[in-house]
Amino acid sequence: MSRTRLERTDAIATLWLDRPDKRNAMDAELVKELGDAFDAIAADRSIRVVVLRGAGPVFSSGIDHSLLTGVMQTSRTQPFAHIHHQLQDTFHRMTRLQQPVIAALHGVCLGMAFEFALAADIRIASEDCVVGLPEIAFGLVPDVGGTTRLVRAAGEPRARELIMTGRLLKARTAERYGLLHEVVGPADDLAARISKRATHLASLSPAALGLAKTLCQASADSGGATSFRLEGVVQEALMMQPDLLTRFPSGLAFIKAMVADAE
Template identity: 40%
Template sequence: MSELVITRQRDSYFEIILNRPDKRNAINLEMLHAFDAAVAQANRAPGLRAVLISGAGESFSAGIDVSALLGLAQTYGPHWQQRMRAITDEFQGVFTRLERLELPTIALLHGHCLGLALELALACDLRVAAAGTALGLPETLLGIIPDVGGTTRLTRLVGPARSKELIFTGRRIDAADAERWGMVNYVTTREELSGKGEALAAEIAQAAPLAVGMAKRVIDGLADIDRGLLLEGWAQSQLFASEDFLEGAQAFMTRRPPQFKGK
C-alpha cells in the first residue's frame, strides 16, 4: 500500500487516512489509485462493521492536485481530450466502489474539503466535520463541473436548489452551513472529531450487520446514480475541450481572475 494512503484495522472498524499533508492531501493519480486499493482492502477484511476516512495534517483534502489535470496528456496520451469519457469513468469508478461497500462509511472532515475531496466525502454514508471546515465544489470556476459524482450525489443529498447554488457559484461554505444544508451529519471540534467518528461506528456496530448492509443498498437504490454519473461524464467531455477550461486552469495556476468567454 502506498504511503500516500495509510490503512489500519482497529477493533471492528477500518481506517483509511489520506497522507499527503505537505500538499493538504491534494489528490493526484497515485493517491487515487492507492485509495482505491484501500477500499478493496476494507472490502476483504473480516469482522468489520464500519470504515472511517480521514486526512493527515491540517486538512482532510484540498481536492484534486491541479497539476494532475494539466498532466493528463502525459498519462493518457496527446489525444486525452478525446478520451475524457473513459478518463471520467476511471475516476468515477473509484468513488462508486467506495459507495457500494456494504460497510457503512464515515468521512471525518477538517480544514478543507474541496472539489474532488468533497466528491469523495459525498460517496460516504455519513459525514462529520470539525468546526471551521471549508467545503465546496469550485469546478465551475475552472470552466468544468463536478464530474466524479459530486453533481449527482450532492443533488441526492440536499436537493436541486442548494446544489445549483453551490455548484453555480463555486462558493465555499463552512461546516455550520453544511450541517444546516444537510451536507454533514454532525459538527464537532477538531479535537473531538475522531472520537465522534468512532462513537458513530460503535453505535452502528450494535445493529445487525446484514440489516445495515441491506438498508444501505435499499436507500442508495432509491436514486438513479448511474444515470447521473453518465450525464456528468457526457458534460465533462464537452467542457474539457472548451477554451474556458484552458483559461480557467491557466488562471488558477497563475493566481489571476479567469476571463471566461463561453467558448
C-alpha cells in the first residue's frame, strides 16, 4: 500500500505523507517513495510549485522505529556512511528541485519529519503545531540534514541549545526563532494560506525562481566575493530570457498590489 500520494491542481503538485493510522511516521518505504516522487517532479516542467502535506491529525510524528532499527542492524554489515548518505540524499533531492517547495505543517512535526521540513524552501504552520528535534532523548543527534539546516535557520547558539536539550517548540516560538516563515490561526486556515502562497509562486517566472533558489543555496555555502560574483552570473543568464520585457507590466502590477497588502 502506497505511503505517499501526489495530487495535481494545475501547476501545483501536493505531495502527501499518507500513513495517518501511523501518524505519518517515516519508514523505509515512505522515504523511498519520497525520493521517487522528487525524481518525477524534477522531470516534469509543468509542475511549478510543490506543497508538502501530512494526511490526518498531524504532519508527521517523525521516524518510524522500524527504519531506525533497520539502519542499526544493517550498519553491522554495511558501512554506516553508505546508509546515512542514502537517507540524506532523499532530502537533498528535494532541495535540488528547481521548483519552490512549501511545507504545510500541523499537529506535530518532530525529529526526522522536522528535518524533512527544514529542507523545504518555505515552512508555514498552523498555530497548534509543535515542532522540534528530540533525538537527544534517544542518545542520538539529528543526522538527516537537521543539524546543519537548524544551524543555518536559527544560528549556531540557538541550534545548539535546541539539539542538546531536545526542547520542543510551539509554532509561534518556532517562528520567532526563524524556523518557520509564517504561522496561521486554526488548522482550517492553513489550506487557504498555502493555496494563496502556491498560486502566487506558480505565477512567477520558473527560470527566475529556480535560479534564485540555487543562488541562495550557493551563497550560503560561499564567501562574500564568490556570492557577489554568482549574483552577476545568474542575473546575466536571466536577462537573456526572450520574454523578459513582456513581464514588466505584470511585475509593476505585482509590486503595486504587494505594497497595498504589505504585512
